Amino acid sequence: MANFILKRLLAIVPTILIISVVVFVVIQLPPGDFLTSYVMRLEQEGARIPPERVEQLRRQYGLDQPGYVRYFKWMSSILLRGDLGFSFEHGRPVNELIWERLVLTIVVSFTSMLFTWVVSFVIGFYSATHQYSLGDYIATFIGFIGLATPNFVLALVLMWLAYTNLGYSYGGLFSPEFAIAPWSMTKFFDMLKNLWLPVLVIGTAGTAGLIRILRANLLDELQKPYIITAKAKGLSNVRLVLKYPLRIALIPFISTAGWMLPNLVSGSVITAVVLNLPTTGPMMLQALQSQDMYLAGSFILFLSLLTVIGTLVSDILLALLDPRIRYS
Numbered sequence: 001m002a003n004f005i006l007k008r009l010l011a012i013v014p015t016i017l018i019i020s021v022v023v024f025v026v027i028q029l030p031p032g033d034f035l036t037s038y039v040m041r042l043e044q045e046g047a048r049i050p051p052e053r054v055e056q057l058r059r060q061y062g063l064d065q066p067g068y069v070r071y072f073k074w075m076s077s078i079l080l081r082g083d084l085g086f087s088f089e090h091g092r093p094v095n096e097l098i099w100e101r102l103v104l105t106i107v108v109s110f111t112s113m114l115f116t117w118v119v120s121f122v123i124g125f126y127s128a129t130h131q132y133s134l135g136d137y138i139a140t141f142i143g144f145i146g147l148a149t150p151n152f153v154l155a156l157v158l159m160w161l162a163y164t165n166l167g168y169s170y171g172g173l174f175s176p177e178f179a180i181a182p183w184s185m186t187k188f189f190d191m192l193k194n195l196w197l198p199v200l201v202i203g204t205a206g207t208a209g210l211i212r213i214l215r216a217n218l219l220d221e222l223q224k225p226y227i228i229t230a231k232a233k234g235l236s237n238v239r240l241v242l243k244y245p246l247r248i249a250l251i252p253f254i255s256t257a258g259w260m261l262p263n264l265v266s267g268s269v270i271t272a273v274v275l276n277l278p279t280t281g282p283m284m285l286q287a288l289q290s291q292d293m294y295l296a297g298s299f300i301l302f303l304s305l306l307t308v309i310g311t312l313v314s315d316i317l318l319a320l321l322d323p324r325i326r327y328s
Contacts, residue, residue, distance in 0.1 A: 004319070008312050012305075017075070019304040020297075024071045027293045027300075033063050034088045034291045061088055074294060085294030089287070094298045097283065104173060105279040107191075108198050115203040116210060121253075123207075124214030128249075129241060131219060139211060146208030151271040155201045159275075162197070170197055172276040198275055206256075214253050221245030247321055254317045 035058055039049055058064045062073070077083040084094035123143075127136045162168040172179070173194050178187045221227065222245055230240050269281035280299060287296035 005312075005316065008315070012308050012312075015308055016301070016305060020075060020301055021071070023297050023300045023304070024067070024074070024293075027291070027297050028067050030291060032291065034293065035061060035063055037291050038088075070293075074297070084298040087287075087292055087295040089290050089292045089295070094295050097295060098280065098298060098302070101278055101280050101283060104277070105281075108173075108195070108202070108277065108279060111195060112199045112203040112206075115199050116206040119203070120207045120210035120214060124211040124253075125218065125246070127211065127215045128218035128222065139215075143208040143211045146204045147212075149204075151201050151205055152274045154204060155197070155271050155274045158197060158201065170194065170275065173198070173278060198271070198277055201271055201275070210253060210256065213256075214249060217249035217252055218245060221249050250321060251318060254321060255314050 035054065039054060042049060055064075062070060074085055077085065082095070084098065086092075087094050087097055090097055123139045127139045130136050159170050162170060173191050174187065175190050175194070178190045181187055218241075222241070224245075227240065227245060230244070231237070269285050271277075272279050272281040273285070280302075284296065284299040286292075287299060
């Protein structure tokens with residue numbers, strides 16, 4: 001197991017380097033660049049920039065250099081100094097823009113993931129062990145509703161219900177008086193007070209899917225001959241289910257960690273815009289639209305790193321969970 005983990009950790013570096021090349025190439029594929037988009041926006045507003053000023057800005061931003069030169073400068077600054085580059089649109093280093101939103105993104109994502117795993121495990125286990133009961137039918141119905149309802153629609157519905165029934169107007173993770181205030185215990189508790197809505201909305205779709213996965217796999221295991229034999233020998237149902245079939249049924253459940261980590265960050269962009277969340281999703285969308293290549297590339301590189309780490313974590317958990325899966 002130790003050799004496997006070491007090999008996977010060493011493989012992360014070349015994997016991320018290859019991904020960085022693909023990311024940089026994909027960002028360069030759309031016609032034009034940030035400066036082209038910026039000039040077009042100004043011209044639509046009636047402003048006029050002289051061509052010599054455009055060329056000056058192109059040299060200032062380094063956009064007059066070939067793509068491979070910009071890539072090597074970007075990656076060398078990341079590897080040597082940890083510098084992710086400079087955001088053209090915001091006029092600030094990418095490090096500052098990402099890290100100031102990354103903390104809130106981690107809080108929302110981690111809380112949503114815990115909510116998803118705990119709720120889906122409890123409901124999926126109950127549905128499988130109480131097949132065709134009233135609770136199973138209710139859980140199945142709610143699961144289908146959760147799968148069919150887009151997150152941003154659920155966010156709008158919950159915001160409307162909270163306002164019409166409770167008089168509660170949701171405006172983001174913080175109340176207006178704490179939006180730009182420095183961090184304190186009062187601001188922290190204010191964030192916790194407003195955290196329930198994004199966690200409920202973001203975690204609903206993942207919860208619904210994992211309920212169906214766990215229920216289907218556990219039901220399949222409960223019908224196998226070794227379960228019938230164990231019951232015939234007098235093994236208690238609780239011990240039998242927890243020790244054998246549940247561990248096997250959790251294999252696809254845990255394997256979702258590889259895509260759940262990046263999906264919680266990037267898959268809730270529209271929801272974050274609707275709920276006015278100060279997370280990385282809306283800024284990444286804005287960077288892609290404006291072709292702010294270093295900011296957008298850093299976000300996508302970060303999501304790729306989360307995918308690699310999530311896959312590694314899921315592989316380790318699977319090897320520990322199922323004795324049939326061992327890496328020598």
